[in-house]
Amino acid sequence: SGDEAALDLIVEAGGFREEVELKLRVVGEGEHRVETYLSRVDGSVHSYGLKPPKAAEPRGNYGLLISLHGFKGHPYFSELYGDKDWLFAVGPSARDGEVPYREVGCVEVLELLEWVASRYPVDRDRVYLSGHSMGGYGAWFIGVRYPHLFAAIAPLSSRGDLSEDAARLRGRRGWGGVAELLEHYNPANFAENLSATPVFVSHGSADDIVPVEASRRIVEKLRGAGVEVVYEEVEGAKHTWGSVKPGRYGLDCLDRKSIESFLAKHARRVPRRVRAVVDSDRFSKVWWVRVRPSRGTARVDVELAGGGELVIRRAENAAEVEVDLGELRRLGLGRELRVVYGAEELRVSVEGRERLALRLEGGLSLAEGVADEGLRKRVPVTGPFMDAFNRPFLIVYPEGSPACREAALHVQRWWFNWAGGRARLVTDREALAARLERGFNLVLVGGPSLNTYAREVESGIKAVRFLGPDAVAVRGVRIERESVGVALVYPNPLNPKRYVAIVGGESEEAVEAVPRIPFTLVPDYMVYDPRLLGRAWEGVIETGFFDERWE
Template sequence: MKKQLLVYLLVLLASTSYVKAQKTHWFSEGLGAGPCHTYGREALYTDQLAYQLYNGTLAKPAEGAVLLNDQQGKPVTWQAVKADTAHRFRSNAFSNGYLYLTYNSPKAETALLTVTGHDMVYVNGAPRGGDMYRYGWMHLPVQLKKGQNEIYVRVARYGRWGGITARLEFPEKPVMLSKADMTIPHIVPSESNDSLWVGMVVMNTTDKPLTGLQAVSTLQGREVVTTLPAIAPLTTRKVGFKVNASNALSEGKHTATVSLRQGGKVVDQKGFELETIENGKHYSRTFVSHIDGSVQYYSVAPQQKPDGKAPALFFSVHGAEVEAINQARAYKPKDWGVLVAPTNRRPRGFNWEDWGRLDALEVLDIAKKKFNPDPSRIYLTGHSMGGHGTWFLGATYPGNWAAIAPSAGYPTLAAYGSHDGQIPDQARSPMEGILLRASNPSNVLALATNYKPLGVYVVHGDADPVVSVEYARQMRKLLGTFHTDFSYYEYPGGSHWYSDESVDWAPLFHFFSWHRIPKDTAALAIDFTTANPGISGTMRWATVHQQASPLQYSRIQLNRDNKKNTITGSTQNVALLSLNLKGFAPRDTVKVTLDSLQTINYVVKSAGETLYLRKGSQWQTATAPDARQKGVHRYGTLKEPFKNRMVFVYGTSGTKEENAWAFNKARYDAETWYFRANGAIDLVADKDFNPANYPDRGVIIYGNATSNSAWNKVLADCPIKVQKGEVVAGNTRFTGDDLGAYFAWPRSDSRTASVAVVAGTGLKGMQAANANQYFSGGSGFADVMIFSLDMLKDGIKGIKMAGFLGNDWSVEQGEFVTNK
């Protein structure tokens, strides 16, 4: 123990000396201009400054100089701004615009740039990740050139987050561990603690990749060695390593150390604390996510006085800026169930949509395996943003829950939104309409009839100034048109948070106790709507595999009579449907009548058989969809490939400028993913990419068929090709060096993984693809979008083609809007 304490003190002393040794430069003067951009929850965006930057026409900012003339012809000029004594730039001059900063460096050197309150930043023209929520741990290794370095900080709504801060630090060490954003579990004596995962950031300020890394953790004499992934040059990456805490079971905090080693040499070392929680108290546990291989956590309010019977499972999704552990601690332990709170990947994350949704499903699966709950007693609840998550997850996966209870929630991002804005509720043109269609899975109002089999308890403070009680009243009115099992309560005088009763409300849990999930064979009626079978295609014994019109709403209303051996009903926008015949006996003849068309008489061959039906002029029996077709396993949109431990593959086979763009863009996306998703990504050069080494993983290609040599390894059979000077999509061809493209394509060597492409026909087109609103929760991106650099200036007019590939992934069978 004394030896360990001495090691920790030495590590602490070294860390303190390092902090004192490094030089810090705070930016105190700059120029601001705005508004000049619009970014939000759709693929379409405009940015007048970026347009000039990419065209090489951006004049050097000067006080009073005109950046642009707005739509009314009024000049938008650069205005001088100064930071206050807290180093904050607070001015409307750059609201929805840019803050321009410069740094004159006496020599070429690397530094850590830390900006807060911004959406992203250009450093000498290269895009880098933002810190819009002012967390303060987004440290960007940057290469400064000798002389003047230019920094353009993109800002959204200035006042909401308290201004912008910016500083440069010049570290003594080229490679460092950072404790600023750790993911740490609790030690729980009643559970296994010999392989606990911890997440910690490694900062590489060198221009070389770090390989052959190991993390060596030590706690109470137990050492664990974890091999780490490569860290790309001038990047940070959050890595996971194991800790053996089996000797640290006494209640309280325990000091551990971790050494970062390369080739057996210690590069850096840090001390950190793990806390042992008394059995029966709230706790957090970590796991390695299947989404990207990063370390994530969930929190638990354990069951009080377990009786040996299968407990109920309460699944609680938190609000914005709430950690999962604090969400769990808001609930007193229950004697009839266990409560589990997932993270949404971050306190804000993805509004419980997209990868927040996937995180919820991943933790739900872990909770089911860990706690073995009664499968009929699984309940969903949440507060604020988690109230939205409850509405959304309840409508998207109605078969998962016996009852749901949104508290202080808003139903849709179209009505409420957040920092990323709102999903537009209507399209201004056919082109925008097909882009917005990709957001249909977010529309809780269109999916509301999915609540029919669920108990619904709505609770909201009637004086809520953050999320108006009118949202609850809206849903009460909507539910009243069809629902027969919902309860509604407005807490008198209740603000947004009026004590733990905001979530831990006794009548809510009493309502839960009445409800059970029926067995599938006992659910004789199904009324289910989906906009994307790849997100949610199954309800009980019926599955929508393919749609007639992609990402329009599909609805099935089915009735099953086990005595008469009949299934009847109606469908909308369904091309391929399956019915699980469990409950019907072999040799039974099941009569299926859909849409008042010809009845299908099907003889059951085996117990639990699945019947597939395809619709043409009539419904006909069919076979299971081929893995190469669209289906619940892989249905498309640009966002879909960003899972399955995706790898970012950047091109190195183009010009020097194109290669620099590819790496910078991949790094920018990785930084944005880290900030929003607490995530980690493998960055791989095209020349080092072999698909066989990354089986069943999502692949993101940066570059085109000319500049990225990995193109033909994963896109050889793709009907969309981007190369120098042109884009070909089926029989449609666009030419020019300023075209950008986003599209998704299935990996031919995988049944589940896909490829996303971020491409351009030349440097201007590549730069036009720099924006990454695809990481905004609920934002809509179709399967394919081809656009020109002019989109940044002219908006929708700059989009050339957008839409969805067919169920066979062809352009010909798809649905597209084209601007010639």
Template sequence: MLKFWNSRLLLFVVCFVCGSLSQAQKRQGNIVEYFGKEKVNEVKEGMVTHVFKEAVYLPTKRNALNSISFPTDKVFKNFLMTHKTVSEGEIGLVDHSGTTQRWTKIKVDSSSTFNSRVLRGSYVYLSYKSNKEDIVLFEASGHTQAIINGFPHEGDYYDFGYSLIPVQLKKGINVFVLKSGRFPRVRARLIKPKSPVLLTQRDMTLPDLLIGENINYKGAIRVINASPTWFKNYTIKAQHSGQVSVSEIPAIPPMSVRKVAFEIPTVGADATPQKSTMQLQLVGAKDWPLDKQQIAINIKSKNDKHKRTFVSKIDNSIQYFSVAPSSTHDLEDGALFLSVHGASVEAVNQANAYKQKDWGHVVAPTNRRPFGFAWEDWGRLDALEVLKEGKRIYQPNPQKIYLTGHSMGGHGTWYLGATYPDKFAAIAPCAGYPDLLGYRDSFVKRALSASEEELKRWGITPKMLEEMQKKPLLTDMDHMILRAGNPSRTLKLKRNYLQQGIYVLHGEKDNVVPTFIAREMREVLGKFHSDFTYYEYPGGTHWYGDHSMDWPPIFDLFKQRSIPVDSTIQKMEFYTASPGVSATSHFATIIQQQNPLEISSIDFNKEDGVKIDTENISVLELDLDAMRTNSKDLQIDTDTLEISSTGKIYLHNTNGSWSTGNKPSSKEKGPHRNGGFKDAFRNEMVFVYATKGTTQENEWYFNKARLDAETFYYRANGSVELVADVDFSPKAYPNRNIIIYGNSDNNSAWNKLLKHFPVQVKNNHVSLDGKEVKGNQWGLYFIAPRQDSNTASVGVISATGTNGMKAIYSNHYLLNGTSYPDLLLFSDGIMDYGTDAVKCAGFFGNDWSFERGEFTWN
């Protein structure tokens, strides 16, 4: 059965919640104009050689029971790994409702855009006949994905205008199949690159240069390798204000694009605020310049609002955050306000929305993109990295840290506040929803009983309402997969809010995040929380000016709240769904769970001796130095244990009986690495692809690794290193997460990292702790500990054959809102039947064994 909420309808909910549709529509005007200038054939990257003006499209209907994690898509499957061609009138699909859909002709409008309501969610088929083999750049926008001569590539669904894909054209017909996104328009053209390797200024990441700060500045620019060979041993030379910085850049695979870091010279103390120009050179052997670019950059006072950059520990990419520094220059022991933005909002605009405060600094992270990850998954990690950077730079009072945000950032405030309750003295969600899936359920319930006027105001059509009424039927397999998403179920962690003061701000007439969402949350808090303020701004819509975020009563509440010193805490509740996401509150750390990714909790009280009630905890750490108790006894659940008054102790739960013991081995699960599968994509991850298989296997595993790197670039402003298995040495990448593409027969890195793991994959065969599954149709994702490291993990994207390789291309593990446990085994039927094609899913035990884990089989 097809079990989960339809991915496109869920995407609509995200857009509706965040107000992103209108914002992206404003931005796309420049792109339409750019494509429409047919007389101008030259672009900075080369010459436009072809603009696609005719196509055929295939309508696709929403299926309310489709899975966001495992979407069914027969059209995608038909074009994958083939050179299939289609023509007008040809039957393309019989959809889930039994309706026959045919390929239909469509032409571009005056702006060279395929633009029609019927395109939303449809496939668009383009073809180009080349007289010879050639290399071009494929530029398109408005699409969620592209399949080019059978190879999938990431799309440009936010209309950023960033998409430039090097393509090896074959002589004859070349096929480009684009999946249209939420906007009913698609544009596409081919560009002959001006050179095999070049720079593009599209999507640069740059800091502001700050007068008087003698620091190492870093920026990032994309390098296009439009050649069939690796690009190695090159540098970027940055020249500014008479100074030069030279940066080595990493190797870039054939026919790919990577955003690379470079150093920027500092500015002198006598510089003046201005817009400046920096020259970048891409330099080869003997200092030969391959490309030059003039880059605009700002010089600012550190006391004015500005951007800063840093190196992310997720993937070594350059990320930026924006600051509204305190109006009190050289403020000491001040406050820090982490402000998380809404969808389509740049972090720089988030900081600009605030007046500078005399008692603290506003720091605004990016969520890795204006849309990003809704402050979950890698958006969550970005927020934590920026919080750490803000603390390092501004040295705030550790008890005066606060969290706020608007719209999607309001959700981020609810989510981050519940996930990390001890990091913030108070939170202030503005126009936010607490939980995406919880919002969906609440929204659907309200929509089904709403008036026609309300539905019209919310933008809900009769067809959408019909989709909402379809209820999913969940199996044991679905529940196992959904369990991996528990860290994102904010309301399951709601009692963590007891550690914070809360100010809820919402517009009285908000029609983007409807006001009833805030009222429901007020009711939830009212049942257990005594320290929150709720305010509806009279007549306020979703955005009613700067007071939508920069509302003085919020900061008045903040000023009256402080994070308590650990030793003063008499009572505390703490909940988590995963020690790998959130393990610690003050002096207590949940090291291991009994049931992976179910909710774990402690209820601590030392008003009359130390008492702790727990749920779903296998190992608990207490820092007695921080807790400062004179008690010699500790009551935990029904057991009483003798404790010392200093140091850290580890409490172990064995079949319901507690005892003190040693700290678990770092080789076991814990906060440092815990799963599920998506957790492998961090910690300076490296993608290692197979080269020891057949020509087809090698080609497709390389393309899958490149596709994931493209996806992480687009979704997360990322920069991932790709390495061939024959060039991989564990010693060269110590303590870094490794993602393996391939199996033990075709990826020579397998035995270096996974030889003794209980999951083994080779051609036509999978072994799960001795249980064998045979055939070439199986795909597999799993996470494992890296045995030569106490902290790093190995993520595996593997298949048993050609059909299994098709299966691994269809899922969305780099998208927030998706759920993947430690291991998933599925057949190539995944694109036809969704989760019914999952053979096995579950979690390894705390010792990473299959035997002590929890798994569901179909």
């Protein structure tokens, strides 16, 4: 420990050469270190902090705490924890920046969980999620969307309810779709998903950045939903407090006896009863239940009762419910399952099955063999717009258009600056000739009159019609201005398992406004006035989501 080494790093590419001397220090047992992993999204390398248990044994069985940093905070929260003998503390870097922990920020946390658990002796039933401020929001969001992954969560000094933000946007003309998107990102709407995942919430009473009322409100909502929650309000404390000192506990607002004791007493246990709130197929699994909404948001309450009886107590807006029989066998399920839904009953032999899909619309029945024709919002193409950036993607621009190339370069720079990511540019003709939609989501710059690839897929994007530089029809409604632009996402007609996104429009003016499109606020589509976008609320003309059939 403490030994130093120097490494000469030489980078050569395209006639460019640079030499850098890296000074390295060998860390000791139990010391904090910074490691890297390779993102499957775009092949970029990102760092994370890791503090192992003191005297960790390779064949041991340790807990794992993932702690998410706040906006402009310490890049690796793991470094702010004290010395533990029972868990690894991991601090994601938000892709070496400030990416909120939804969309690709959420993907990073899930990738990192799998990466660390595959490299270190981690007990998957003792994985915990915490975070402070923006990181606390991340703990809320990821916690309600993936409650089955965690033994407990601990959001600290944070907001878990975005209802007021959504309400303010809902009152602005054209911004209703953005308000709906915020509700999709609003953890408070999915509080029931935590019914089997204990929660510790902490906040300083004198917080001058995130008001303490934010935690008080969501704690009240959790208690109303029957969630096990401990709330600790620290009198007189502001947004952060304490200092890092040698010993068992670190920065007081993140790591103190009450928080560690709460986490340590909980291990992940598969519940017999699952309550799930689901609004998208990409977040359809809650413990051993997978829900497919018929429309809007589905709410289900399912219990494995005694005697091999599966009782569906509630099913609002739920077209199908699928249960993981492997998980139910851990709870004692035998060879036969008796399904009860209201006055209906179904007996099913489950021997040799891994899953059982039940159709609820039109009466209780098995869902196997039920035709699902045409486009549906199903994984891997569910929307919203930002989901196109959650898997490998390319930026496609038309040859011969300097404006489109410059806009494509902006998207590339935006991805690097915002997500620390790598994005490759190709021309429209290259994309068509190489059939790049087979392996990538494609972000097209320019509409059909400018971009050959957009022209090729235009007829398959049934919900949108480009009507020239001054008009577009979305979901049958014609929108006309002196100039209009769009940002949209849709299953690629040439490969419906991948996305095609279009940014810009049919005029250079619409394309030149691409740098002002707020990509992270686009639901499935946004229509904008390029003269006003980014300068006035009226720059956004219309926003929204396509329906379940992408119409």
